Amino acid sequence: MLKSGISIREAREAVKPGMLARAILIVSLAMTAIAAHAADPHVLILREDGPIARQTADFLLADLARQGGVGRSARQFDIAEQESASAAMRGLRAGDDAIVVAIGPRALRPASLVAAGRPIVATLVSLAALEDFGPGVERIRAIVLDQPVPRLLNLVQAALPAARRLGVLAGPSSMMPLRALVRHAQDRGLTVSADVMTASTEVVAALERLVPRMDLLLALPDPLVHNRNTVQPLLLTTYRAGIPVVTYSESYLQAGAAVALFSTPKQIALQTAEAIQQHPEKGMPPTIQTPRYFTVGVNTAVARSLGLSLPPVSELQERLSSLE
Template sequence: MAKHFSGTTRRCRRVLLSLLLSLYPFIAYSDSPTIWLLQSGEAPVYEQVTASILSSLDSICAECAAYQIKQLNLDDTPSDALSASGDSKPTLIVSIGVKAARFVASSQTPVPKLYTLIPYSSAASLDLDESSKNASAIYLDQPYIRQLKLIKLIKTEKQVLGVLFGPATSALRAMLKMAANNLKIPIATESVTEEAEVGPALRRILESSDILLALPDPLVYNRDTIFNILLSSYHSQIPVIGFSASYVNAGAMLAVFSTPSDIGIHIAETIRQFIISDGKGLPEAEFPRYFSVEVNRSVARSLDIDLPDSEELKQRLEQMEGQ
């Protein structure tokens, strides 16, 4: 009877030990500092950015092994998730998309946060104090100087650049004009404050310019206006420089933009820098570090414009930026 009891005890110990060993990684992981990747929803673009972040961290961040990278969806996140205290708080919150950024900003959490995949125009509503290293952003928009340098690569000396500003981009007007002047790019501009003004302003800008630069302003460029803008520009034999691949597919001659993969790599590099600095601070808000160029060759041919291919334009643009 004693032998049977002893054998049963040994078997129980082995089962218990095996169970503890199997649970050890999870027990250890639960004590690890945590980084949240908070998506605004389940849209493919958020999933693609998150996948790029995780893949890039695996490649470049050996230090991240000590952290739990937690992928969260805003739709499944309690409204008071950031008001918890103690060990449940993350070390860093990376919001992906505007809705997640607003959720994090409204929580007023002291946790360092990196807002990503947001337009530059939304920065004013977030707690991006330039003197603070507790919050930063990686914007979705391209820096206007990059767009101007791309235009510099394709335009002739006397061609005039036209730009139509709306409420979301009006703050850029003076800076963009100054940058264009520094690059010796003649520029004509118009501003609108309501959608009814877009048509007349577009006609004026097409009469006074040779190239149209589209900026991500939802009042000016949206699903209700984009077809007429592209069609009017084409009839006027004026190429449009867009800000996304979809604009090129719709009829813009070319665009410089950052893919979800490009932005994910940039985010991963920023996370790594945060980790190796022992969480001592985030960089100032940045425009995307990496980018792609897309050319609509059929539109270029129709306008009798001979363009280098996309990869050559990208390489030349990278050289101009010193990358």
């Protein structure tokens, strides 16, 4: 009897060709798993201190935990805890991989400082916020809130097929998406009339100039045009003129827009988790990703007041999904 507790005969049986191959396979798989775990990067999440950012971070941590791998080492910090996040980064062993996640535009700069040259994945940010970031933006892989223009137009044509004239209030941050909108709209036989603003106080005057030339107002993300000071006068002016507003956020919809196309914190978090799982050695995601997952919303009370007969939300959602 061997000291290990098995007999010599049993030991000989254990090294028969078939059993030996199985043993080698088991050891190989175990070593592969260990190596994979060792290669998983550390994830440091730096987020804004707001309910949407906190919710997105919580969903992201849950998604990473379900996926395993990088989820085992993910940590979350508020931007006020930047020094703690930097200390956590300095505490990593030499050669350890790490990814810094910035949630919200105000987290971009702190995340860049914490990352110290390591990869950054930004989420819950707009294209405008990335443009404003300046030097270093090329190191950031972002999942932006801006919906793709073809998807926006699909919604317009599915929800309001009689609307042929689209109105847009534009500011410095929305000129690029406006140009894309004009190009795609022309391909569909739609016209776009735009009024370019230089100050938030111009919103009512700009709308009054647009009203005779539009069947609906399409809101494009731009902090100069759409902010807490302009939303109510904008919605009131368009409502009085009988013009529905198609917007990009759930809060805007609740405030009085007729139709909205947006991505929820849960949807943004899921796409962010999928991007993080693309470890740098496996190829990081494209520099800019538009939302993969999206939600259609309808304000039935506003639509009814405007005399609009809109398809059910489920029908609109299914229609847009089929066109992706």
